[in-house]
Amino acid sequence: MTKQQLRAKYKEERNLLSSSDQEQNSAAIVRELIKFPWATIKFLHVFLPIKKMNEPNIYPFINYVKNYRSNMALVIGRSNNLDFSMCHFLFTEEVSLVENRWGIMEPNSGEEIKETELDAVLVPLLVADNYGNRVGYGKGFYDRFLMRCKPSCLKIGVSFFEPVQHITDVGSFDIPLDYLITPTGLKKFI
Template structure:
C-alpha cells in the first residue's frame, strides 16, 4: 500500500479479538466443565454473547471526548506500571468499537526508546505472531482487513497489551470469543506479561472462564492497576533484559 503507520487511521480490531467467533474456529475445543460456576456450554456461549453486546453498547454510548479522556488516564497508569520503557518490547493493538485508543501512547513509547509490536494472524488454529511496529515503516491490510506490519521477522514481546470487553476480579478477560489470544499466550515464553486494558465499567462478577482461558497478570482501567501476580510483579512487572522464544 505504500503507507506508513500514520496513514492508516481506520479503526480495526486486533487480530486476536475477532468479534463473535466460536472458540472452535481458532482450534480451541471448549471443555465440558467451566472454571468457577458450572454453566452448560450452550448457555455459557449465549451468556457471553449477550454480555459482549451489552458491554460494547455501553462503551459506544460514551462520547468520543469521554473515551479519549479515559484513554489518557489508562495511558498514565500504563506508564506507572511499566516505568522506563527503554529496550522493552510491548505489543499493542488498533482500537475497535469504542476500545481505549492508545495509539498516541505507543508512539510516545517509541520516542522514549521503547519497542512496539503488532499481532499478525498466521492461520486458523495457530497462535498469533508479532512484528515490530516502527515509525515510518509500511503497514498493510492483513487478514480481516487489519493493519499489520508489512514485513519483518517474528519478535517476542515482553508485555502483551490486550483490550478487553469485560473482566473479573480473578483477572480473567472477556474478549470477542475467537480464542486467538489465549492460544497465543499459551505459546509465548512464561516471562511474557499479559496486561488487559479497558474501562472500569467493564468489571463483572465473573466471566465464567473456560479451562483454556488465561488470566491477565494486570488489568488497567482509568481507575488504576489491578495486579494478579506475586509481590515482585506488583512492584515491577518485568526487567528490561532481552527475552528469547
C-alpha cells in the same frame, strides 16, 4: 454472567460512550500505561486500536514509548484467519500497515519476533472479572497467542470498564491477565 452475555453488554456499553468520554477515558488509560513499571521490559506487544470498535486509543502511549523508551521495542501482531493464530513483528518506522477484514491495522511484513521473546503484552478486551479472566471478541486469537508466551510474560489488559465480579463460563484454555488498566487505575491479579 457468561462471556457471550458480557460481550453483548459491554460492546453496547462501549458504543454508548460519547466521543468526549472515549477521549477522556483513553487519556486516563494512557496516563496509567505511562506510569506502569516498564524498566525490565525489552519487548512489549501492543495492539493498534480498532476505531470502528471504539477501542481505547493507546496511540499516545505507543508514541511515548517510541520517543522516550529507547530500551523497549514495540511488537505488533498479524492475524491468520485460517487457524486464528497470530505472528508478530517489530513495530518500526519501516513497517507498512494494511487493514484486515476486521478493520485491524496489521504489519504487511517486517522482522518477526517469537512469542517466547515477549516480556509483556497489552491485551485489548471488553471486560475482565475480579480474577483476571477476560472477555474479548470471541475468536480466541489472544488465548492461542498468550498460551505460547513464556510464563514470565506479563499479560496486561486494557479496558474502559471496571472488572465484573465473575465470568461464569471460564474454560481451561482461557489465559487470565496479570494486570488490568482502566481509566481509574491499575488492578493487579497476580
